[in-house]
Amino acid sequence: MTKSQQLRKLHSNDTVLSVVVMWTIWGNRSFSNSSIRRLESNTSILKHLISKITATGPISVAEYMREALTNPVSGYYVKNDMLGAGGDFITSPEISQIFGELLGVWCVSEWMAAGKSSVFQLVELGPGRGSLASDILRVFSQLKVVLGETDISVHLVEVSPKLSQLQAKCLTGDQTWTCNDDQPVYCSGTTCTGLPIYWYHRIEDVPRGFSVFLAHEFFDALPIHKFQRTENGWREVMVDIDPESPEKLRFVVSHSPTLASSMLIQKDENRQHVEVCPEGGVIVQKMANRIADDGGAALIVDYGHDGTKTDTFRGFKGHQLHNVLEAPGMADLTADVDFSYLRKITGNQVTCLGPITQRSFLKNMGIDSRLQVLLRSCHDPSTRAQLINSYDMLINPEKMGHRFQFFSMLSRGRLAQRKGMQQDTAPLPVAGFAELNVQ
Numbered sequence: 001m002t003k004s005q006q007l008r009k010l011h012s013n014d015t016v017l018s019v020v021v022m023w024t025i026w027g028n029r030s031f032s033n034s035s036i037r038r039l040e041s042n043t044s045i046l047k048h049l050i051s052k053i054t055a056t057g058p059i060s061v062a063e064y065m066r067e068a069l070t071n072p073v074s075g076y077y078v079k080n081d082m083l084g085a086g087g088d089f090i091t092s093p094e095i096s097q098i099f100g101e102l103l104g105v106w107c108v109s110e111w112m113a114a115g116k117s118s119v120f121q122l123v124e125l126g127p128g129r130g131s132l133a134s135d136i137l138r139v140f141s142q143l144k145v146v147l148g149e150t151d152i153s154v155h156l157v158e159v160s161p162k163l164s165q166l167q168a169k170c171l172t173g174d175q176t177w178t179c180n181d182d183q184p185v186y187c188s189g190t191t192c193t194g195l196p197i198y199w200y201h202r203i204e205d206v207p208r209g210f211s212v213f214l215a216h217e218f219f220d221a222l223p224i225h226k227f228q229r230t231e232n233g234w235r236e237v238m239v240d241i242d243p244e245s246p247e248k249l250r251f252v253v254s255h256s257p258t259l260a261s262s263m264l265i266q267k268d269e270n271r272q273h274v275e276v277c278p279e280g281g282v283i284v285q286k287m288a289n290r291i292a293d294d295g296g297a298a299l300i301v302d303y304g305h306d307g308t309k310t311d312t313f314r315g316f317k318g319h320q321l322h323n324v325l326e327a328p329g330m331a332d333l334t335a336d337v338d339f340s341y342l343r344k345i346t347g348n349q350v351t352c353l354g355p356i357t358q359r360s361f362l363k364n365m366g367i368d369s370r371l372q373v374l375l376r377s378c379h380d381p382s383t384r385a386q387l388i389n390s391y392d393m394l395i396n397p398e399k400m401g402h403r404f405q406f407f408s409m410l411s412r413g414r415l416a417q418r419k420g421m422q423q424d425t426a427p428l429p430v431a432g433f434a435e436l437n438v439q
């Protein structure tokens, strides 16, 4: 058992009391592998891309990224468990259970503020190893009194067969789960906490109904197009074969406009270089439609900016930066999320909040009190040190505190002031985006 698993186990019976008490005091207003196999897969994706470019010419960065990450035979996400110390990168839910617990409280808080719907779907996009969902479900169990007889179900949108197996093990324990790759619901089972759980490849296959959507480090993994402003106007950056080294790839700027460069650049764009993620836009539009029609909320957490950054496309391998055009399929490829683009895409269907920094969000959610509760019940010096170090990693501005941003979509009615009501029945503040007023 790893140290992080030991920690999770050690505190799994612990309650999220500090946060719960805080909300109660606040007045119920807003409850509140093998290296050989890896080398083969690298060679196969590179060979595949080289023969494709030889046959039909340079490909877009989006197509390159899609093949490298999600090629159904040898894509990076399809074959690997890349998370954690032995992988290529580590994410907040893997660093500390506190992260998922606070997001669990956020989900319940928004469910309450939206009127305690009798049906509650927790939908996570790109759940990795399942750690975030696991920590959230533990909070749901501890808040059974609050959730009552609500019909809760869990829905995971995951493209990777390898990761969906890890998720099923993590979330259903030893219970059996059944899979049928040909169906829209390609896997289903029962969580360790007794809730029905389902897996899908696409968000559109998730049933309609009140849903809280979570996407942690999901949007940064979706394919981007890159554009360069030139004296002849906007041109798309493409991936081509390096003429000096036919086994290698290089970036080139397209001579003439492409369909993407004609369609995806905003008229008022003033940057010199722009990255656009249309696939992310389509997914956000679907979430916004559902929230507007069926009720619910969404929380998107990622590296990102508000329409200011230019060239953010990068690779990670073994926790180090990695040349994005080298060894496709063997390294993570990622680009900062442009939250201003996502906000524009939602139109007026939903209310958007943020982006705000991870530090602000977690502080507003009561991470300091939660850490104190855990430290009070823990006397082992090394476990205490690990709790403090992981807290620091999450909120230190020099570490993940300012690099990661929280962005939310809520149904428009959520923040509307109720007509004719006194001030004390004003809309409930949104947990995480507003400081909790503990008196």
Ligand SMILES: C[S@@+](CC[C@H](N)C(=O)[O-])C[C@H]1O[C@@H](n2cnc3c(N)ncnc32)[C@H](O)[C@@H]1O
Residues within 6 Å of the ligand: 070, 077, 078, 083, 091, 092, 093, 094, 125, 126, 127, 128, 129, 157, 158, 159, 160, 163, 201, 215, 216, 217, 218, 221, 222
């Ligand atoms: C960077 S990992 C983040 C994992 C997890 N959310 C975490 O923070 O630990 C990206 C996740 O999104 C999944 N993913 C990537 N592209 C996807 C796509 N197009 N559709 C569904 N899932 C995708 C990956 O398999 C993986 O589970």
